[in-house]
Amino acid sequence: MRSAWAALIALALWQANGSAQAVDPATAFADDVHAAAGLTCTACHKAQGPGSYAAPARTAIAPLCATCHSDAGYMRRFDPQVRVDQFLQYQTSTHGRRMAAGETRVATCSDCHEAHGITRVRDARSPVAPLNVTMTCARCHGNPSIMKPLGRSAAPPTDWAASVHAAALLQRGDTSAPTCAACHGSHGATPPGVTSVANVCAQCHLRQAELFRASPKKDIFDAIGQPECLVCHNNHRIESPADHWVGVQEGAVCAQCHDASGDSAQAIGTIRQALDGLAASVAAADVSLARAERAGMLVDAGRLALRAAREQQVQARVLVHAFAAEPFNAAAAEGAASARRALDAGEAAFRELQVRRAGLGVATLLIIAFLITLWIKIRRLPDLPSS
Amino acid sequence: MHSHNTPSGRRSVLNWLLGLWGGGVCGAVLYPVARYLAPPEIPEAATQSVMAGSAESLAPNSARAVAFGSRPAIVIRTAAGDLRAFSATCTHLDCTVQYRPDLQRLWCACHNGQYDLNGRNVAGPPPRPLEAFDVNVKDDQIALSRRSG
Amino acid sequence: MRGVRAWLDERLAFSDVIDALRHKTVPHHRYSVWYYFGGMTLFLFGIQVGTGALLLLYYRPSAAEAYESVQFIVTRVPFGWLVRSIHAWSANLMVACAVAHLFSVLFLHAYRRPRELTWFSGVLLLLLTLAFGFTGYLLPWNEVSFFATRVGTDIAAAVPLMGRGIVRFMRGGDEVTGATLTRLFGFHVAVLPAIASGLVALHLLLVQRHGMSVPPSIERQAVHDPAAVRAMPFIPHFLLRDLFAWTIVLAVLAALSTFYPWELGTKADPFAPAPAGIRPEWYFLWAFESLKHVPPTIAGINGELIAVAVMGAGALAALLLPLLAGHTARARLAVVWVGAVALLFMALMTGLALSAAAP
Numbered sequence: 001m002r003s004a005w006a007a008l009i010a011l012a013l014w015q016a017n018g019s020a021q022a023v024d025p026a027t028a029f030a031d032d033v034h035a036a037a038g039l040t041c042t043a044c045h046k047a048q049g050p051g052s053y054a055a056p057a058r059t060a061i062a063p064l065c066a067t068c069h070s071d072a073g074y075m076r077r078f079d080p081q082v083r084v085d086q087f088l089q090y091q092t093s094t095h096g097r098r099m100a101a102g103e104t105r106v107a108t109c110s111d112c113h114e115a116h117g118i119t120r121v122r123d124a125r126s127p128v129a130p131l132n133v134t135m136t137c138a139r140c141h142g143n144p145s146i147m148k149p150l151g152r153s154a155a156p157p158t159d160w161a162a163s164v165h166a167a168a169l170l171q172r173g174d175t176s177a178p179t180c181a182a183c184h185g186s187h188g189a190t191p192p193g194v195t196s197v198a199n200v201c202a203q204c205h206l207r208q209a210e211l212f213r214a215s216p217k218k219d220i221f222d223a224i225g226q227p228e229c230l231v232c233h234n235n236h237r238i239e240s241p242a243d244h245w246v247g248v249q250e251g252a253v254c255a256q257c258h259d260a261s262g263d264s265a266q267a268i269g270t271i272r273q274a275l276d277g278l279a280a281s282v283a284a285a286d287v288s289l290a291r292a293e294r295a296g297m298l299v300d301a302g303r304l305a306l307r308a309a310r311e312q313q314v315q316a317r318v319l320v321h322a323f324a325a326e327p328f329n330a331a332a333a334e335g336a337a338s339a340r341r342a343l344d345a346g347e348a349a350f351r352e353l354q355v356r357r358a359g360l361g362v363a364t365l366l367i368i369a370f371l372i373t374l375w376i377k378i379r380r381l382p383d384l385p386s387s
Numbered sequence: 388m389h390s391h392n393t394p395s396g397r398r399s400v401l402n403w404l405l406g407l408w409g410g411g412v413c414g415a416v417l418y419p420v421a422r423y424l425a426p427p428e429i430p431e432a433a434t435q436s437v438m439a440g441s442a443e444s445l446a447p448n449s450a451r452a453v454a455f456g457s458r459p460a461i462v463i464r465t466a467a468g469d470l471r472a473f474s475a476t477c478t479h480l481d482c483t484v485q486y487r488p489d490l491q492r493l494w495c496a497c498h499n500g501q502y503d504l505n506g507r508n509v510a511g512p513p514p515r516p517l518e519a520f521d522v523n524v525k526d527d528q529i530a531l532s533r534r535s536g
Numbered sequence: 537m538r539g540v541r542a543w544l545d546e547r548l549a550f551s552d553v554i555d556a557l558r559h560k561t562v563p564h565h566r567y568s569v570w571y572y573f574g575g576m577t578l579f580l581f582g583i584q585v586g587t588g589a590l591l592l593l594y595y596r597p598s599a600a601e602a603y604e605s606v607q608f609i610v611t612r613v614p615f616g617w618l619v620r621s622i623h624a625w626s627a628n629l630m631v632a633c634a635v636a637h638l639f640s641v642l643f644l645h646a647y648r649r650p651r652e653l654t655w656f657s658g659v660l661l662l663l664l665t666l667a668f669g670f671t672g673y674l675l676p677w678n679e680v681s682f683f684a685t686r687v688g689t690d691i692a693a694a695v696p697l698m699g700r701g702i703v704r705f706m707r708g709g710d711e712v713t714g715a716t717l718t719r720l721f722g723f724h725v726a727v728l729p730a731i732a733s734g735l736v737a738l739h740l741l742l743v744q745r746h747g748m749s750v751p752p753s754i755e756r757q758a759v760h761d762p763a764a765v766r767a768m769p770f771i772p773h774f775l776l777r778d779l780f781a782w783t784i785v786l787a788v789l790a791a792l793s794t795f796y797p798w799e800l801g802t803k804a805d806p807f808a809p810a811p812a813g814i815r816p817e818w819y820f821l822w823a824f825e826s827l828k829h830v831p832p833t834i835a836g837i838n839g840e841l842i843a844v845a846v847m848g849a850g851a852l853a854a855l856l857l858p859l860l861a862g863h864t865a866r867a868r869l870a871v872v873w874v875g876a877v878a879l880l881f882m883a884l885m886t887g888l889a890l891s892a893a894a895p
Contacts, residue, residue: 176479176498176512204512206499296797298611300457311483314497356617360794363415367787370408371780377401378776384564384766412783419615423590427612435601456604 028117037078058104062090065109089188105150107189112136128186130175134160137180156180159236178204197235198228205229211321231256243275246320267325274332278316281339282309288346295353302345309338436532442470442524450486455531459483460520462529465504466491472531473506474518484517493517561767562747562774565754570640571774572781574743577637579782580630581736583789584668587623588725595675597721599714602677603803610800621793627669629785631819634662642857642875645868646749652858654742657735659855664732666819671724673817677717678801683814685720686712691827694840713806752868815889822885823847825892850878 029035034043044064045053056064066087068074075082090096095106112128119126127136134157140146142157160166160180168177183200184191192200202209212218212228221228232253233241245253246268248260254268289302312335319328439453439462450463452475459475463486473493475483482497492509493502500511507516520531545551562571594613596605609616638658641647647655674685689712692702708715750758750765757764768774816824826847830839853860861871 174479174512174514176514204498207496296799298607298800300607300611304454304457314482318496356794360790363412363790364787366408366411366415367783367790370405370412371783371787373401373404373408374776374780374783377405378773378780380398380401381773381776384768384773412786416786419618420590422614423616423619424593425614427614429612431608 023117025116028114031117031119033118033120058108059099059102061108061110062087062096062099086187089185093185093187093189094191095189105146107140111140128181130179131169131173133179133181133186134166134169141180156236159234163236163238164240165238176204197230201229207318208321211319212323215321215323217323241317243272243279243317246272246275270325271320271328274329275316275320278309278313278332278335278339281336281343282306282313285309285339285342285346288343288350290346292346292349292353295350297349297353299345299349302342302349305338305345306342309335309342312338436530439472439529439531442527442529445470445529448488448491452483452485453531455520460531461486461493462522462531463493463504470522470524470529471504471506472520472522472529473502474520476517477513478508478515478517479511479513558771560747560770562770563750563754564766564768565750565764567644567751567754568748568768570644571748572778573633573637573640575778576781576785577630577633578736578740579785580626580633581732583626584623584630585729587619587626590619591623592725597675597718599677599717599804602675602717603800606676607800617797618790618793621796621798622789624798625789625792625796627672628818629789631665631669634665635819638662639875639879643872644749644751645871646751647858648749648752648861648863649858651742651746651749654739654746655858656855657739657742659857661732661735661739663851664728664735668724668728668732669817669819671720671728674712674717674720675724676801677804679804679808679811680801680814682712682804682806683810684816685716686810687814687824688816688820691823691840691844694838694844696841711806752865818886818890821889822882825885825889 029041041047041053044056048054070084070087072084075084090109091100095108098106099108114127121128123129124131126132138157141152142154144154147154157180165177165179168174169179181189182203183197198209198212209228218228221231227235232245244251248255248258248265248268258264258268285302285306289299289306292299292302312331316328316331316335319331322328437453437455437460439460440451445451445462445464447464447468448466450461453460453462455474460472461475461484462470462472464470475485475493477484477495477497477500479495479498479500482495484493484495484500484502486492487494490501491504493504493506494500495511495513498512500513501509502513502517503509505516506519508514519534521534523530523532562568591609594605594609594616596602606620610620611617613619641655641658670685670688674681689703689706692706693699695702704710706716706719707713708719754764815821827840827843830843832839834842857871861867
């Protein structure tokens, strides 16, 4: 599935290699929010002759848009709550700074928002709507022939497409999942610095961030100048974390810095053991409950306990970010207890089944004894008369 | 008395045995019926409503988690003193929400989602409000029930 | 004890009934083992009434609560699982017993004069039993029963002119909804039991009146061989054997309920698409399967309509059998053949349907 999205991004890049505007400007403008607001071609273009307009120079586009979009008094007429700091932000961005220095190969307003069929960001057709924005960024940032001359990698969009965030956004339609703009900013687009990237992640992953900051790791990472979340989780290709990341053996994430000889190796090992044990208990409880359900027993209380165990497992995994024995051990122990309750419910259901069968056995024995006695009585009845 | 070897003696033993086993079979039938007729501990299925503990012991600006059927629910007494109840399943990715007295909001630990005291999703990823339940108090017992329609 | 009996007898006047029963005999011959099937059907009916009444104490007939109430019975009520499974298994056994009873009466020609009314009431009772099964099947409101009811009531739409009306009558509307549940519940616990009680009373009265029928072949045999038919006293010989059969049925029910408890399924969702392989209970499978093999049109008329018409005609012929069948040995042989073919057809169709669903 992820490769499918990478393919889609590649398709977007292929399309972008052609001309940006395949549609006639006048036709596209019919759908434009500016047209709806009563503006015409001359609002942005100088007329060259009847029906013919000059395109503004690339370096002049952003200041042109800003003449209205930075004027709070003017914009208020159309939308009282609209922001007017887009140009200010743009000027702080990498795109803005390089454009101001004369580099015209970077993005300006019309590259992302289109020039003539401009729709609101919340309109699903907009190239910067949450579901579309990554493909818009990928037009340049995923295209090696554009990125290489600028000295940048074209990998991030494809990396992002393989992440859990992309899966959440594009497969589940979860628009709260981070897109390029969510972490890099839209108008002020700049890669978050090493020291601030964690603040970006902390917007949603607050608990993990708080735990990390309270842990011994924060000072260490500050001292060695490493970005907090990225070292273990990557920045674009963020995949589902797994229990086996914890450990000091080959392939584990902790092994990037820790080895089996240090003090922390034991702590890491304990945490890993607890995680593995918890996963095993949850799996065992699920098997037990499924077995009872297949045999016709109903185990609602057990399923509730298993649900609690799974939530506590998630909690314990989050608490790994405290990088200490407590409070991780407490959460893992709670999870193990819930899983144990679920397993017990499954086993109890199975035992109940045995009790029922035993009860049936007793009843059947009574019935058989009754039938035998009855049979004897029937046989002892006087014979029937012959006619 | 009568010898058990006479025909009538054998018949009476037989009848006695028949009565014994027959009584046993009847007992094996009547025992489950009798147990069935006695109302169980929880008298009815918790589909439409569920009890949520004592009202008095729920202090202002605090909450209590209960199970509503097979899904978690949460009862809150606001700082102002009134009772609210919601489904505690976050509408984002199904984690269980909790009450944060410092924020006076329902908070989901998974991705920092927040709901106000009307159940509306006001911050973070959750896309929809929490389902609200009706709260009634009788004899200091809180009862939650699903809203119809 | 004697005093109590005398007191009751003075007011109820049952002593002559007891005397009559004491002297009553039942013919005993090669085929008299088939006599027990009627009693077994009655026993199972009694079990249905008993377990049904018990279920009524906890069941809730609304779309919002039916499934949960059955779940409650099966998980929280002591021995609720047993009562519910017995009710479900006994329903199936009752249909099987009733069919066995009908075919044994057919093959032994017990429908002949003067037992025509007994036959009519019996066929109606069989149809009622099937109606009990159909209405009861929906009550747990799970996915399988919801869709089976929808498919089953759809077939009624094939009836010309009245089809739409029949479907609306059965469903309480155009679709299967909570209204259908309430309506079928009303049929299942009130309307059908009332009619059934009346018919059962009539049926038993007639059986008492006419006694057990002896098959014509045995009657012929008895002419030169008196030992072919012997008189078995009702009390205690027949009754004790009846009790024996009923106890075995009880043991079978208990074992089935313990080893093959009736499943709860998943709650019905009217908006979900029908799962693959929806089919009615086994006693309707032969009709269901036959309809699948009927060509879309036969001589320009809707094939399904023709099939339903044929089945209807078959049912009518079965009901009116005593009036249609002749009295000669050849006529009786024809009845045996027709019955055998019908039985074989239904068994074949049922087998076909089951094997199609097996993978």
